[in-house]
Amino acid sequence: MKLVYKGKTKDVFELEDGNYLLKFKDDVTGENGVFDPGANTVGLTIEGVGKAGLRLTKLFFERLKEEEIPIHYIKANIEEGTMKVKPATLFGNGLEVICRYRAVGSFMRRYGMYAKEGQELDAFVEVTLKDDARQDPPITEDALSMLGILSLHEYEVLKSLTKKICGIVKDELLKKDIELYDIKLEFGRVGHDKHIALIDEISGGNMRAYKNGEYIEPLQLEKLMLE
Amino acid sequence: MKLVYKGKTKDVFELEDGNYLLKFKDDVTGENGVFDPGANTVGLTIEGVGKAGLRLTKLFFERLKEEEIPIHYIKANIEEGTMKVKPATLFGNGLEVICRYRAVGSFMRRYGMYAKEGQELDAFVEVTLKDDARQDPPITEDALSMLGILSLHEYEVLKSLTKKICGIVKDELLKKDIELYDIKLEFGRVGHDKHIALIDEISGGNMRAYKNGEYIEPLQLEKLMLE
Numbered sequence: 001m002k003l004v005y006k007g008k009t010k011d012v013f014e015l016e017d018g019n020y021l022l023k024f025k026d027d028v029t030g031e032n033g034v035f036d037p038g039a040n041t042v043g044l045t046i047e048g049v050g051k052a053g054l055r056l057t058k059l060f061f062e063r064l065k066e067e068e069i070p071i072h073y074i075k076a077n078i079e080e081g082t083m084k085v086k087p088a089t090l091f092g093n094g095l096e097v098i099c100r101y102r103a104v105g106s107f108m109r110r111y112g113m114y115a116k117e118g119q120e121l122d123a124f125v126e127v128t129l130k131d132d133a134r135q136d137p138p139i140t141e142d143a144l145s146m147l148g149i150l151s152l153h154e155y156e157v158l159k160s161l162t163k164k165i166c167g168i169v170k171d172e173l174l175k176k177d178i179e180l181y182d183i184k185l186e187f188g189r190v191g192h193d194k195h196i197a198l199i200d201e202i203s204g205g206n207m208r209a210y211k212n213g214e215y216i217e218p219l220q221l222e223k224l225m226l227e
Numbered sequence: 228m229k230l231v232y233k234g235k236t237k238d239v240f241e242l243e244d245g246n247y248l249l250k251f252k253d254d255v256t257g258e259n260g261v262f263d264p265g266a267n268t269v270g271l272t273i274e275g276v277g278k279a280g281l282r283l284t285k286l287f288f289e290r291l292k293e294e295e296i297p298i299h300y301i302k303a304n305i306e307e308g309t310m311k312v313k314p315a316t317l318f319g320n321g322l323e324v325i326c327r328y329r330a331v332g333s334f335m336r337r338y339g340m341y342a343k344e345g346q347e348l349d350a351f352v353e354v355t356l357k358d359d360a361r362q363d364p365p366i367t368e369d370a371l372s373m374l375g376i377l378s379l380h381e382y383e384v385l386k387s388l389t390k391k392i393c394g395i396v397k398d399e400l401l402k403k404d405i406e407l408y409d410i411k412l413e414f415g416r417v418g419h420d421k422h423i424a425l426i427d428e429i430s431g432g433n434m435r436a437y438k439n440g441e442y443i444e445p446l447q448l449e450k451l452m453l454e
Contacts, residue, residue, distance in 0.1 A: 092341060110364035113356065114319060114374040124373055129340065137337035140367045146351055147341040 008042050009053075009205065015084070019074060022083045024050035028205055028218065035205075035217060040132040051081050052222040053203030058083070059225065060169055060202040069165055070197035072190050088188030088199045092149040094130035095139075095187065097158060099123055099166035102181040104208060110138070118181075123166060125159045157196050158187055165198060173209055176224050178216065183207035235269050236280075236432065242311070246301060249310045251277035255432055255445065262432075262444060267359040278308045279449040280430030285310070286452065287396055287429040296392055297424035299417050315415030315426045319376040321357035322366075322414065324385060326350055326393035329408040331435060337365070345408075350390045354382075384423050385414055392425060400436055403451050405443065410434035 001021060005012040008029055013021040027050075030036045030043020054076055061073040074084040100107055101123060103115040115121075127144065128136040141155040150158065162185060170180040184207070186200035204218025216224065228248060232239040235256055240248040257263045257270020285303040292298065301311040327334055328350060330342040342348075354371065355363040371377040377385065389412060397407040411434070413427035431445025443451065 110361060111374060112361060113358045126367060131340045134337060134339065138365055140353060143338065147338060
């Protein structure tokens with residue numbers, strides 16, 4: 001097994017059977033020791049955060065498998081903090097697909113002239129480029145298509161999958177009286193037919209969630225979801 | 228006649244017949260005395276720039292009228308530096324619609340990971356909100372629709388009109404061996420049926436143009452086009 005990528009919160013190893021192993025680390029994104037799921041830098045290290053993220057990812061990914069949503073997930077080993085996945089190719093150098101149920105964060109920073117902080121949004125989907133140097137710019141379907149990152153048809157598939165997946169995550173959170181405000185996903189092309197599949201993870205660090213009107217930190221969210 | 232709005236480069240007066248009069252000023256957008264069509268502040272004042280902009284606008288608007296493109300333009304009075312227009316309502320607090328033939332400026336600042344400076348773009352259309360405080364953020368058709376600014380159908384009309392109008396402007400420039408790199412337009416709803424029409428102006432300050440590989444300043448562009 002060979003290390004092929006050192007990420008901000010995960011390392012990626014290539015396996016001999018052609019699949020990949022993701023090793024979850026205890027680093028989370030943020031700035032100056034404050035967690036921020038939208039940040040591009042590792043802000044702090046919290047013991048146990050890797051395994052907690054993996055456990056929550058496993059919970060969601062197995063739910064998604066039941067629903068026959070295409071995902072790269074094969075299986076998870078909680079003890080070792082690893083997840084075995086199918087090989088996937090990114091769209092360009094990677095996209096983040098955001099689904100919003102309430103107007104907060106970067107949505108308000110961009111569209112605050114037209115939205116109220118916390119207002120309900122109906123599973124609004126938007127895409128940003130993974131490009132730290134350019135602060136992950138938002139991008140339209142026309143630009144994605146023109147730049148050869150994603151076809152217009154693939155964009156429709158991506159949007160529809162995103163709404164389905166996030167609806168399932170939202171419902172899982174609701175069972176614990178937790179409200180999902182927004183969530184970011186990653187997708188890639190998987191298999192010989194290069195179908196669009198969910199990749200990466202779905203853990204506390206991917207979403208903003210609230211309980212009784214109060215924001216829940218990722219690790220706390222994972223505890224509440226897994227207890 | 229009553230002053231209803233003092234703009235960065237134009238003042239707007241309401242006329243007794245229900246139409247409006249735009250008075251072109253000698254101020255241009257930019258920063259620290261340097262012209263920048265994308266800037267939100269008045270950067271400098273150049274004598275004659277208002278009337279030159281009006282003359283070029285008149286040239287384009289009369290070409291567009293011939294092509295039966297919906298515009299708010301009624302007539303221009305070059306001597307007085309004024310243009311009579313039909314009343315129009317903005318989309319939200321105003322949009323800028325950009326059409327790009329080459330990758331420069333804010334396009335490169337956002338999508339430089341996937342594009343080369345100056346690469347050809349096939350009349351690529353994008354929309355930004357007019358919001359100085361939030362640096363005129365780009366916005367997708369889905370967000371425009373969700374925020375009640377523009378319906379998905381109106382977006383299609385806007386995009387198609389933009390390509391048609393900019394194609395005409397590009398061809399006019401080509402007659403003088405000038406190449407259009409990008410251009411920004413404004414649209415509004417006009418008439419009882421609230422149809423989408425081009426509003427504002429099309430002058431040197433709205434576009435980036437090059438001749439023999441060299442950038443042409445707005446006033447120089449207007450001179451070349453009007454001589």
